[in-house]
Amino acid sequence: MTPLEARDLAVKASHALAAAGQGDMVWGHAAVRDPDGRGMWIKAPGWGLGEVREDRLQLVSFEADVLEGEGTPHKECHIHLEVLRAQPQTVCSVHTHAPDAVAFAALDVPLLAVSHEGALFGGEDVPRFRDTGGLVSTPELGKALAAALGDAPAALMPKHGLVAAGHSVPTAVMHAVLLGRACRTQLTALSAGGVRTHSDADEARAKRAECWPDSQLEAGWGYLLRLAATSRAA
Template identity: 25%
Template sequence: MLESLKQEVYDANMSLPKLGLVTFTWGNVSGIDREKGLFVIKPSGVDYDKMKPSDMVVVNLKGEVVEGDLNPSSDTPTHTYLYNHFPKIGGIVHTHSPWAVSFAAAKLDIPAMNTTHADTFYGDVPAADALTKEEIEEDYEGNTGKTIVKTFNERGIDYEAIPAALVSQHGPFAWGETPAKAVYNAKVLEVVAEEDYHTMQMTMSNSRLPQYLLDKHYYRKHGANAYYGQNNAKSKTHAKHE
């Protein structure tokens, strides 16, 4: 069942330690088959070097396990909530990557300060509100998804243009069209968190990106007029030569 998606989700999970995003088993990636309404997620607390593609757990959009011998990630309700409310995403990743966690603990957005940021995130990556005592006790993991969605709605953020969030006091979530793209975005988030920290320690004056530079870098890589990479028709201007 969903064997190719399991492989894809497994591969994305295995890339987390290689990219320096996780310590021990502190991370999980999922990917969704939108037609079937089922997603595949890493099992809870299994060592990366023992995990197999067939260990991936299949879950429906009510958060119920549909196939799999192992418990799914304890963060499954967060993934479920996000898949239900961000209908265009295909993969989600949660890590405890240290620079993003440092910002989450400080309840600070990761500000758009350089073009590495603008290449992926079209504005500040928000620190969603910390959960209240009631939210934690009622449905901790579900409400973790809810605070992210609420923050995006309240601040009018497009979840496709800014495909990541911090949950205050907790850590980062990132998403994307595929599980691999979600992991890519999580890595960018960690890199720019580190860079922003150092910039912020040196100066806060004039270090926010202007809108026009955000526009330029973001749309250089995204949308109809993108011209970065090999998959577009716009950037190649061959000289006539014979």
């Protein structure tokens, strides 16, 4: 990947998340690791995910300095900086305030493999970052969040949102989208009377491999990009 490609993918990641309904007005962001090791590409504050363009991006260093682009960095840039610092294999991280994730986290019940999306975690509960429900606005909080996420595809941030990561931009974005959908499906079942059947750990592990190989995650990403382009053209 070149820096130009990283910039392009940072724009596309933002648009895909918006198309999937993970936007929260101007809050939430996706960050793409700079291939030259200078930090990450992320939208500048003040823009919604669907409004991101290449000239609305920042290159933010691991010291949280803006090296290219306008303005100050997002207060929560430390989420991405510390996830990318902790995980050399991670290319992209996502943080959104997806309402389904926030509502589900408020119930404080395990995430079950109710659907294909729920099998993303292979029968394990989704990790949760519980140190604060406020902004992840310091390197220390970012490090704690990265530790809570570990090598999981995504984690819930109760009272706040979600964080996701991936070894590519499509996988990171889709991990965020699938967690949001898994939360919504389980919430729907709970509100209709409760979950009476779901995949056990063995089936969930098998479904994770069957349903969510990179090729399928990339197919979902491609769909979201087409959906985003259609909505922009409308």
